[in-house]
Amino acid sequence: MNYHDKEPEEIPVEEALRNFRTSIHAWSDQELHTRPFRVEVAKAARPHLHWLMVPAMGWAMAGILAIGAIGVPVAVHHERQVAAEQLAAQQQQQRETQEKAAQQAPKTANNDVDDEELLNHVDSDIAQAAPDAMEPLASLMQDSNARDTGTGEPTTR
């Protein structure tokens, strides 16, 4: 910058800035002179995180949290759904079993009726009145029974 282009009050400022610049240059040169250029091997060789790694780790953590937040409820829901399906299948199986049993039940009842008729028939056959020739003996047996029981009613026959 040319001093002739500046207003009078600017000149001391420019001069101060020039001195400031000169001072820093001299200081820097002196420091550099006493500090030979050398890269610290240990520091350079140290594995360091690439600048992309830091946000990447953040995203990875966020991803894990998102998976945890969404995945766990989904897994729990799925597990419950499977359990409900299994329960429904068991209930369906039970119902089918009961229906089969219900279908077989009338047949058994018919069998029971048949047996009962047969027994009644047998009973009726057994309970057939004594033949005429045997009637006196039958009445005697009735009399003796009445005596034993104490009624004492004489037989009308």
Place this chain on the structure above:
Amino acid sequence: MATLTTVLETMGKQTVAMPDAEFAEVASRYRPQIFRFLLASLRDPDVAETLTQDCLLKAYRNWESFRGESSVMTWLLRIAINLQKDHWRSRRMQFWKQTANNAVDAADAGHWLPSEESSPEQQTLAKDQVRLVWKAVERLSERQRTVFMLRHVEEMEIHEIASTIGLSEGTVKAHLSRAMVRVRAELGGKR
């Protein structure tokens, strides 16, 4: 620069496409300017040296990503500014308060003046001016300070500064203007 080549070879950087010799040339050419900018920004020679090395290593590792859209110096300074931001951020406090013990005091930072061509009176005046500028710079915001250093220490043009920091030229001018108001106020008040 044989030292650099030797050290880089020991790093086992076989995947980097840039030849060591080429990078050694880049490092030797631009290291003083990067160091100077960081020293002016931080006032701590040790931290400035560490960040300069980090800057060059980062440039070496990412050389393939440099597309030549800006100058090498602009690219390197951009890396240096980012490292400087990370350094400040890592402290989790305002840098000037945190590193007050390690950094050179603003009052002492003006002692480095070439004394060949000026009288003792002029030397005293110059040192006083430098001290006042440092005092004003100390009160600037991080961005204002960066813009001020790039403009008045590195003597970069506005468009170069805008390209380096990633701001518009108008924003750079605004930051520079605010910084200059402080500097003028400091110099004017003590004149």
